[in-house]
Amino acid sequence: MITNSKLAYHEHDHQRCIDAAMARAVALCEEKKARLTQARKDVLTLIWQNHQPLGAYRIMDLLSEKNGKRVLPPTVYRALEFLLELGLIHRIASLNAYIGCPFPGSHHNELFLICRQCGSAAECSAEPVSNAIVNAATHANFQLESQSVELMGLCPQCQ
Ligand SMILES: [Zn+2]
Ligand SMILES: [Zn+2]
């Protein structure tokens, strides 16, 4: 199982998370011959400002603040779409918000542990969970296209 729960829930030097995320983004974009424009980079940096999922309107506000002028929704949504497609971020459906992926470029199922108190979310990838989902879908003769599991609860800090 791979997870970033140690970082998401405990005191740490978060600048290292941001630096690592940006380095991974640059490498992945190079590999996929995709262009990491300033707007895309800015949105990714904002999403990585902490381990709490961020909604599109909040991103818009923060970006407008940073740029000193109003950023329009299409700019933000286009950047989000690009980042989602590359797997650099994920959308948390239950919160309608976005979170940076700590292991983009690797094939993994999406399993999120979301703290209802502090709002931090950790991502795990657990093969047995993924296999069980695939089995259930296959059993129902259902053509599975994506899977994302969102678990709500209390993180170690908030218990
Ligand atoms: Zn961090
Ligand atoms: Zn991920």
Ligand SMILES: [Zn+2]
């Ligand atoms: Zn918490």
